[in-house]
Amino acid sequence: MFNFMAKRERKHCFVSFVAIVLLLHGVNSAASATHLEEEEADRITGLPGQPKVNFQQFSGYVTVSQVPGRALFYWLTESVQQPLSKPLVVWLNGGPGCSSVAYGASEEIGPFKISKTSSGLYLNKFSWNILANLLFLETPAGVGFSYSNRSSDLFDTGDRRTAKDSLEFLVRWLDRFPRYRNREVYLTGESYAGHYVPQLAREIVNYNKNTKNKINLKGFMVGNAVTDNYYDNLGTVDYWWSHAMISDKTYHQLMSTCDFQRQKESNECESIYYYAMDQEFGSIDQYNIYSPPCNRSDGSRLGPTRHHMRLPHRPHSVFREKLSGYDPCTEKYAEIYYNRADVQKALHANTTGRIPYKWTACSETLNRNWNDTDSSILPIYRELIAAGLRIWVFSGDVDSVVPVTATRYSLNQLKLDTTIPWYPWYVKKQVGGWTEVYKGLTFATVRGAGHEVPMFKPRAAFQLFRSFLQGKPLPKS
Known part of the structure; x- marks a missing residue:
């Protein structure tokens, strides 16, 4: 009991001390103290089996809609060095x-x-929090630890609510962590986050037009991104x-029978x-066609043999196997x-016991009941450019799920002027991939990487991220 009370007293003393400092600087101490208490309540003191680290971590919930009780779960891993000078990078996975x-937090970046x-x-030596503060967001409600008290939300969701709830999350999260309010913000993600990321970016741009407390959004980066029904599927x-x-x-x-414009074939x-x-x-991993699947000890394949990927591209399979050289399981x-x-408990997740189901990497319920989706994200690209x-x-x-041909066919429809023609880019004296810089957009391939690029090619993905943050073309040598 003594140790527990001592910890509580130290925490409250810390909050009081900071509140006094804020008062001396003319800052609203009551509001700031509340935010500090919320922040401290979200602090991760250590995860089970975690190696010792010198950066701060926070996780918890932000309520984005009071009436149905929708709350989104986040995990912030601050930068290894000088976090106050580093940007905030939000990562979204798709499905x-x-x-x-x-995926993003535990397998990739x-x-x-x-x-x-x-x-x-164990430590990921190519973690992106070497370069930035990483905010992993589980969205929409029903994904991972995020939840809604209104069960019908899980059977009626889609692009529009996801974008609006994600914006509401970010606004309220910045209230809880005001030291990030003026920080440069970048959005990143992969796969169906090819919808989430540009849609959220547009929500932020529109939000900034009507508020003094602007979100300092500088840009976004998406990988193997679902972009346009017709051209994605043609390219696939x-x-x-x-x-x-x-x-x-x-x-x-397929070419003569399928109408790739349709939402349902x-x-x-x-x-x-x-x-x-x-x-x-054959028995391949569609997410990396040259890798072996994840097999059981008896040699049988883990999970169903049929992926639930649909044409045109909307929800993709929730069964994911990985690459040789990494553990595919x-x-x-x-x-x-x-x-x-x-x-x-360490993550402050499911604290009220409101999640009546097991935590899963992907929600089949949401995947099957995705009820609105943009047929093309290209108009949003034009707005954001x-x-x-x-x-x-x-x-x-x-990757054969959202392959490079699909992305190139889609982006070609933007008809952007080329500023730096196609060239190979390098990492550790090896070709990391190929890239072309257009007026308003940079496109890059990552050689030998599957659907989850940072997992398959972590060093190359790290260089890609570094160049993106710097706003510089990928290295030519």
Whole structure:
């Protein structure tokens, strides 16, 4: 009891001291003290099995809609060095319905990865928090630890609510962490976050037109991003054929039968697609066509053989396997680790017990019930290019789900002028990929990377992120 009370007294003394300092500087001490208390309540003192680190972490909930009780979960890992001088980078995973904690934070760009035994964590030497403060957001409600008290929200959601709730989250989160209010902000993400990120950027730009407390949004970067129904799907089928995944016959059948403009394809088109997947693809990981799948100890494949990816591109499969050279079963470790009671307590997650289901890396309920989606994000790109945002789009070139051809076909419709022609870029004296700089947008490929670029090629992804933050073209040597 003594130690517990001592900790509480130290915490309250700290808050009181800061409140006095704020008073001396003419800052509203009551409001600031409240924010400090909220911030301190969200402080992570240490995660189970976590190595010692010298940066601060916070996690918890921000309520974005009072009536239905929708609350979004976040995890902030501050920069390793000089966090007060570093930008705030928000990361979103797609799906829709997949967790930024499971993927972005635990497999890709976060400071920790989960051990095979799910008993602890180890350091990611290419973590992006070396360069920036990372804010992982689980959105919309129903993803990961984010929740709604109105269960119908999980059966009726989509692009519009996700964008508006994410903006509300960011506004309220900046109130809780006012030291970030004037910081440069960048949005990043992958896959169906090709919708989330530009849509949220547009919400922020419009919000800034009507408020004095502007969000200092400077730009965004998205990878293997769902962008435009027609051109994404045209590029996907072309990728399958050009990489010998499907026969000439199936290619011509898909091209002549499917109407890639439609939100839901005809039964005839879908039957051809499923034939290709079941009979011609073989037992591969569609998210990296040159990697082995995650197999059980008896040699059988983990998860269903049929991915739930649809044409046209909307929700993609919630079953994800990974690359040789990395552990292809890391999603399993995340689902074990984040369902542990001690881990949830350390993260301040599910504190009220309002989540009646197990934590999963992806929500099939949301994935199946995604009820509004933009058929094309290209009009938003045009708006945001005109608004002067820094925009980068990158593509791992061995992903067959949202392949490089899909992204190139989509971006070509913007008809942007080229400022730096196509060239190979380098990392550690090796070609990291290829890039072209347009007026208003930079496009880059990452050689040998699958759908989750920072997981498959962490060093190259780190260089990509560094160049993006610097606003400089990728290195030519």
